[in-house]
Amino acid sequence: MAMTRSYLSWGRFHRFGHEAVRPSRDQDMPGLLGGALPHPMLAYGMGRSYGDSCLNDGGALIDMRGLDRFLDFDRDTGVLTCEAGVSLATILGVISRRAEPDALWFLPVSPGTKFVTVGGAIANDVHGKNHHGAGTFGEHVLSFRLARSDGSVMTCGPGENEPLFRATIGGLGLTGVILDVRLQLRLVSSLILEVEDIRVDSLDEFYRLSEDSLAEWEYTAAWIDCLAFGTALGRGIYTRARHAPAGTGPVRSRPAGADSGKTGSAKGRLGVPVSAPDGMLNNTFVKAFNAVYHRKLAGRKVVRRLVDFDPVFYPLDAINDWNRLYGNAGFLQYQSAVPDQDAYQTTRDQLGLIAEAGQGSFLAVLKTFGERRNPGLLSFPVAGTTLALDFPNRGNPTLDLLERLDEVTARAGGRVYPAKDGRVSAARFQASYPQWRDLAAHADPAFSSSFWRRVTGGHADHQDESPT
Known part of the structure; x- marks a missing residue:
């Protein structure tokens, strides 16, 4: 039986009520889809999409966690x-x-x-x-x-x-x-990773290191101090990793709750039990955090280590409900992908806008995508650079900054990640994902989402709008 309850996405910015049902057998699905639930419907997993792509305001959600x-x-x-x-x-x-x-x-x-x-x-x-x-x-x-x-x-x-x-x-x-x-x-050869953390002092150095790492390192990404400017713009810590040879120590120490997947929470891990006061993650905090984090290599250029895969791939999973740090107002993530030919200048422009606005994120990740053929119609990556940042929701100032970032991204032929987005316009979405109509043609007529209605406006309403 469907129940009305509040489901959130990870950014906690959108708050909608839904009718929801949680089936425990796949045999239940035909009956649910055939009329037991109000339309439109949408499957819901663990709610780790940041915006409204996993939400369905006014419709029904099918909570899939019982089919596990x-x-x-x-x-x-x-x-x-x-x-x-x-x-x-x-x-x-x-x-x-x-x-x-x-x-x-x-x-x-x-x-x-x-x-x-x-x-x-x-x-x-x-x-x-x-x-x-x-x-x-x-x-x-x-x-x-x-x-x-x-x-x-x-x-x-x-x-x-x-x-x-x-x-x-x-x-x-x-x-x-x-x-x-x-x-x-x-x-793979081992669940232990060989890891190098390398201090980078500029955006130029990030790109040089990225190019040098592709051949021999399987996993690469950089934390970036997005409030740095001038010659320090793009400074951060570049991490590259690969699976260690078979038999490599040390003895693996699994974090508490590493096997838990039912709720995304586990006993024994640090947690944020209640929402932090709004404004706690202010500019002063972010500047201090970024300065300390950039100095964590203690003056060394490179730190090498052998470590379990978990803290390398999932550092924030060690903290239950870390999204509550952004307060009751929630946060918005901005993740863009920009083609190689304009990636360097566009990334400089994006980081410059963020530093100038003083709305920096202490969770800023920069990495390069490879030359791969996307398997899906709306797959996000493009051969180039992707920048992902979290912004505490400060209302119009935050939305205005994200709109300016949209303009920079659009000029370079880039796009934003639907799984992270909660506010991009229909015109910009349609311009950056021209295959959206192909997806619409294959969509089940009984399925929709808050995101899809926002970016398609009834499929054709916005097709003639200019994206600039």
Whole structure:
């Protein structure tokens, strides 16, 4: 039975009421989709999308976390079959407990949190620190079963219902409900990583280091001090990592709750039990944090370490509900991707705007995407540079800054990430994702989201607006 309750996205900026239901068997799905729920509908995973792409104001949500079973695993090929509500944390937990030296399987791609469902990872076609070598999550999906509102259940994959397969990858949950997935894991030598943290003192140095790291390092990304300016613009810490040789120590120490994937919370981890006072993460705090963080290498240029994968891939997962640090007003994340030809100057312009506005983020990540063919119609990456930042919600000043960042991004032919967005205009979205109409043609008519209605305006209302 559907219940009315409040579901939030991770930014806590949008607050909508929904009718929601949480099925525990995939056999329940045809009845739910066939009329038991009000339209429009949308599947909901763990709510780690930052904006409104996982929300459905005035409609119904299908909470997928009850469909969380492993169905099959082939230890010889690394093919995992599981229900769509299984979390990446759960997969990693099983991998950690059942690791075998001669067949050590690992996630092929992971975003910056493990508390996302497999279905959500497909719907947003998530990327990770290894995009230059592995591409997006969708590249490793072999097939899935998709339930539609007409009662059909379709198997989709390369060569079988392929147009619907491509529309569903990165399709923001609009094509129906993914029931279960066949996912190709990757063989690795160790769950220990060789890591180098390197101090970079300018944007030029970041790009030089990025180019030098592509051949030999699997995972690369940089934390950036986005309030630095002048010759220090782009300074930060560049981290590159790769799986260590088999048998490498030290003894692995799993963080408490590392295997938990049911709620995204776990006992034993640090937590933020209540929302912080609004304004706590102000400019003074961010400046102080950035200065301290940039000096954490204690005057050294490079720090080398051997460490478990968890703190390298998921540093913020160690803190339960860290989004509450931004207060009751929530926050907005801005993540853009800009093509290579204008990436350097555009990134300089973006960082300059942020420093000038004094609305810096202490969570600012800069990395380069590789030359990969996107598997989905609305997959986000482009060969170039992506910058991701969190901004405490200060009302119009924050929205104005994000609009100026949109202008810089659009001039370079870039775009923003739908999974992180909560306010981009329909005109800008449609200009930067010209295949959105192809997705609309494959969307299930009973499915929609707050994001989709915002950026399409009824599919055609905004097609003639200028994006500039």
